[in-house]
Amino acid sequence: MFLKITDVKVYLLSHEVGRTYVIVKVETDDGLYGIGDATLEGKEESVATAIKEFRTYLIGKNPFHIEHHWQMMYRGGFWLGGVVILSAISGIEHALWDIVGKKLDQPIYNLLGGPCRNKIRVYTHVSGRTPEELAEHGLALVRQGYSALKFGPWGGPHFGTLTPENFRNAVKSVETLREAVGDDIALLVHEHGYMSPSTAISMAKAIEPYNIFWFEEPVQPENVDAMAEIARSTKIPIASGERIYTKYGFRELLEKHAVSVAQPDPCHAGGILECKKIAAMAEAYYVTIAPHNPYGPVAVAVSIQLDACIPNFLIQEFEHTHAERGYHDILVNPLVVKKGFISIPTEPGLGIELNEEALEKYPYQPKKHLPSTLPYQDGSIF
Secondary structure, rough: OOOEEEEEEEEEOOOOOOOOOEEEEEEEOOOOEEEEEEOOOOOOOHHHHHHHHHHHHHHHOOOOOOHHOOOOOOOOOOOOHHHHHHHHHHHHHHHHHHHHHHHHOEHHHHHHHHOOOOOOOOOOOOEOOOOOHHHHHHHHHHHHOOOOEEEEEOOOOEEEEHHHHHHHHHHHHHHHHHHHHOOOOEEEEEEOOOOHHHHHHHHHHHHHHOEEEEEOOOOOOOOOHHHHHHHHHHHOOOEOOOOOOOHHHHHHHHHHHHHHHHOOOOOOOOOOOHHHHHHHHHOOOOOOOOOOOOHHHHHHHHHHHHHHHHOOOOEEEOOOHHHOOOOHEEEOOOOOOEEEEEEEOOEEEOOOOEEEHHHOEEEEOOOOOOOOOOOOOOOOOO
16 A cells, blocks of 8 residues: 555744745655645745645645646646746645655655765855955854855845945955955855846955855846856856746756856745756756755755765755754754764655754744835935
């Protein structure tokens, strides 16, 4: 007898770091369950509703039929994709893989070709209101063992362009952090797409002397030609992909040589197997993979399973504040960073177990989500 899915549950959680989380739990008739992460900031209730709609299809189905279920959820209706639907699919897919791994007593990466490495290099986020604060925080993280730091040195609104003062301050922040941490620490600069191509090209040239590991999403991801133009204009590797979904979305990015580093998010791009497919496409273009993941411990465990089994993996995002402020206790056995690396787990499935009692510590608190860009003096954001 094959396993049958008996229930699909959704947990909405909030944490003091300002994030809300969507955790998926898929239960089966023999007592096995799997968990996944479908977090989508600002749209968590929409994702939860989508998961509940997919529940109707999934009840009674065999959890081993992951590819078939993915195709049914993605292509089974007239309207295809979108980040809300794909986040729901991704979280469910994680949970199905977790069930399959547990049933077969194997970590997920062993079911996807086996490990290519035994530990995963991670980077974390550094911040500060001034160049000096940025440098101080960076040094503290380096002392903890991190060898790669990501930051956005921009101040104030800058959709399209930067004021001369903000431009100078951004360059100064990069310079100060580099001087503080030395030449052996990787510095990753991210922008979230708020610059025009011309401003991004000017900024890239200004920070090139500081040996930047990558320049992330310098322009919005919709215009791949603009991203490719920036990539051709600088020696700094361009990274992008956190807001691109499925293999279909990454095709143009790769074909136009717009990035050196692709950043699919396994919580949004379609899940573990879909990101594995994206990585295989990228490998043919000599593009490396650095999965996007600023989320909690379930998403970390998902990412580590993916990282372990792709040959062109580069580095993994890890948000250190979640562990420092307690949210990792939603798992009985969260993965831990040691000297800038996470060892791949050998336990079956995702290698983690949900601590349902701890979930009560993080009750969901709906929040008003405002635009992430601050308005200019005239009230506009453009």
